[in-house]
Amino acid sequence: MKIIEVKDVSLGYNGKAVVEGLSFDVEEKDFWAIVGPNGTGKTTLIKAILGLIKPLKGRILVFGCPVQRVCKHRKMIGYVPQMEKFDPNFPARVMDVVLTGSYNKLGAFKMPGKKERERALELLRWLGMEELADHPIGKLSGGQQRKALLARALFAEPRALILDEPTSGVDIVSQEKLIELIEKVYREKGLPVLFVTHNVNPILHLITNAVLLGFGRHAAGNREILFDKKILREIYGKEIEIVSREGKKYIITGDYHHA
Amino acid sequence: MPEILKLGIIQRALFASLLVGLLLPLSGSFAVVRKSAFLGAGVAHIAFSGVAFGLMISSPPILWAFIFSVLASVLIWHGGKSKRMDYDLSIGILFSLAMALGILFLGISKKYGSEALGYLFGNILTTTKGDLYTLGFLLFLLLLFYLAFYKELFFMSFNEELAEASGINVSLFSLLLLLSMTLSVVASLKAVGALLVFGLLVMPAAAAYQLTYDFKKMIALSLLFGLISSVGGIAFSIFIDVPSGATVVILAFVIFLLAFLFSRKKSG
Numbered sequence: 194m195k196i197i198e199v200k201d202v203s204l205g206y207n208g209k210a211v212v213e214g215l216s217f218d219v220e221e222k223d224f225w226a227i228v229g230p231n232g233t234g235k236t237t238l239i240k241a242i243l244g245l246i247k248p249l250k251g252r253i254l255v256f257g258c259p260v261q262r263v264c265k266h267r268k269m270i271g272y273v274p275q276m277e278k279f280d281p282n283f284p285a286r287v288m289d290v291v292l293t294g295s296y297n298k299l300g301a302f303k304m305p306g307k308k309e310r311e312r313a314l315e316l317l318r319w320l321g322m323e324e325l326a327d328h329p330i331g332k333l334s335g336g337q338q339r340k341a342l343l344a345r346a347l348f349a350e351p352r353a354l355i356l357d358e359p360t361s362g363v364d365i366v367s368q369e370k371l372i373e374l375i376e377k378v379y380r381e382k383g384l385p386v387l388f389v390t391h392n393v394n395p396i397l398h399l400i401t402n403a404v405l406l407g408f409g410r411h412a413a414g415n416r417e418i419l420f421d422k423k424i425l426r427e428i429y430g431k432e433i434e435i436v437s438r439e440g441k442k443y444i445i446t447g448d449y450h451h452a
Numbered sequence: 453m454p455e456i457l458k459l460g461i462i463q464r465a466l467f468a469s470l471l472v473g474l475l476l477p478l479s480g481s482f483a484v485v486r487k488s489a490f491l492g493a494g495v496a497h498i499a500f501s502g503v504a505f506g507l508m509i510s511s512p513p514i515l516w517a518f519i520f521s522v523l524a525s526v527l528i529w530h531g532g533k534s535k536r537m538d539y540d541l542s543i544g545i546l547f548s549l550a551m552a553l554g555i556l557f558l559g560i561s562k563k564y565g566s567e568a569l570g571y572l573f574g575n576i577l578t579t580t581k582g583d584l585y586t587l588g589f590l591l592f593l594l595l596l597f598y599l600a601f602y603k604e605l606f607f608m609s610f611n612e613e614l615a616e617a618s619g620i621n622v623s624l625f626s627l628l629l630l631l632s633m634t635l636s637v638v639a640s641l642k643a644v645g646a647l648l649v650f651g652l653l654v655m656p657a658a659a660a661y662q663l664t665y666d667f668k669k670m671i672a673l674s675l676l677f678g679l680i681s682s683v684g685g686i687a688f689s690i691f692i693d694v695p696s697g698a699t700v701v702i703l704a705f706v707i708f709l710l711a712f713l714f715s716r717k718k719s720g
């Protein structure tokens with residue numbers, strides 16, 4: 194079943210295209226990496242899929258529903274936005290933020306109760322930040338905020354996950370845990386994941402497909418395009434090396450190779 | 453309520469102060485966390501130009517205050533929605549235009565100077581039963597709105613993009629928040645005055661904002677501070693016979709100052 198369909202889509206701002214003529218389909222159990230240099234439209238693509246911005250051209254369907262129309266598909270997507278620091282004084286604690294993940298299922302006047310709190314705590318425990326539940330969200334480190342947002346996204350039992358650089362600013366141990374958690378959800382629920390990242394190496398074993406965005410060019414397809422040196426050179430404008438260690442492939446820049 | 457019919461001037465004034473003291477800090481809390489408190493100042497002045505217009509054409513001033521400020525709110529909202537104008541900018545522009553128009557209207561009509569001043573400085577002793585019913589009904593309506601959509605309003609105050617991605621109609625709720633603030637401001641105009649209504653809108657909320665990281669507690673504290681400032685300030689103003697807005701805002705400021713000094717957020 195097709196979960197997300199991007200059909201010949203052009204995206205941009207004020208009529209100026211950033212991405213042109215992009216097409217790909219995301220199906221159940223797909224794990225898509227979205228990679229490319231800064232400013233090539235990765236976040237823009239994600240916002241378009243979420244219906245936050247309108248495509249200049251083409252159509253995007255999510256669960257078969259055009260994103261421009263108001264329909265319930267948005268509630269089925271767990272979304273972690275790209276890093277942004279929250280206002281350090283904002284009156285919300287980590288628990289309050291995680292509980293926003295329960296809002297879709299609660300009607301007017303209803304507030305999350307004991308059941309929701311327990312589930313939120315459980316998710317926080319999983320991420321090793323249970324003791325921060327009552328901490329002001331704005332006073333957490335960037336990485337801790339990312340984890341709180343992931344817990345929030347997972348709370349609603351989403352049917353697809355869209356993660357915009359969820360591991361940026363996260364320490365390597367937590368990064369591993371975060372990816373482990375995403376992998377667990379991905380494997381258990383078989384839901385599709387769109388993962389924007391500048392470093393595919395930690396998730397190479399999960400990736401089934403990829404979108405590569407460059408300036409004025411792009412490629413979308415199965416994971417093999419990530420290892421195509423010709424495509425990588427076109428996207429990054431630079432030589433990219435693929436090295437194999439212990440049967441695993443790693444993607445690194447040429448500079449590193451010569452050092 | 454037969455007792456209300458028998459209320460004297462002073463009792464009506466205190467009753468009004470009670471309602472205003474709850475109404476303004478309630479919408480003020482959202483304005484403060486959304487960093488759009490300046491909207492309240494803008495709306496108050498725009499409402500005043502409506503008052504001046506009403507006085508000029510000998511039509512009920514509050515009705516025109518209402519029409520002017522709702523129109524301005526919708527314009528500001530639209531400007532913000534299309535992302536072509538920052539709130540600050542649209543308010544700044546409409547704010548000064550409104551003051552210019554207000555002064556123009558007053559200049560044309562001349563004779564209404566003292567009545568206009570009443571709306572600028574506030575005169576709670578002129579509160580009528582009708583005013584009390586209006587304030588009470590509005591407070592009831594807004595309480596219902598905030599309780600029903602607390603989740604949506606909290607979420608979008610925290611992060612609009614995330615709220616919108618979760619299916620919340622952020623644009624609609626922004627308009628509703630803006631209108632609820634506008635209505636509170638217009639309804640309080642007579643009691644507190646256009647110049648000072650902003651003080652009661654932001655200061656109790658700003659004081660509460662200093663003291664807690666729990667948004668619900670912040671709202672509760674801000675209502676409490678609003679009540680103390682408003683009832684205390686108005687009682688005091690009646691006692692020493694000065695415009696009530698001034699004493700209310702000074703009291704609200706003292707509370708803010710104390711909150712600021714004892715704030716847990718001080719150390720960042």
Ligand SMILES: Nc1ncnc2c1ncn2[C@@H]1O[C@H](COP(=O)(O)OP(=O)(O)OP(=O)(O)O)[C@@H](O)[C@H]1O
Pocket residue numbers: 206207211229230231232233234235236237238275
């Ligand atoms: N709100 C906006 N208005 C106008 N232009 C924008 C806006 N947001 C992004 N852009 C432009 O669109 C292009 C793509 O931005 P986008 O944020 O999608 O890049 P990205 O691939 O996510 O980059 P990064 O790796 O830095 O996150 C950039 O050139 C940027 O300047």
Ligand SMILES: [Mg+2]
Pocket residue numbers: 235236237275357
């Ligand atoms: Mg980005």
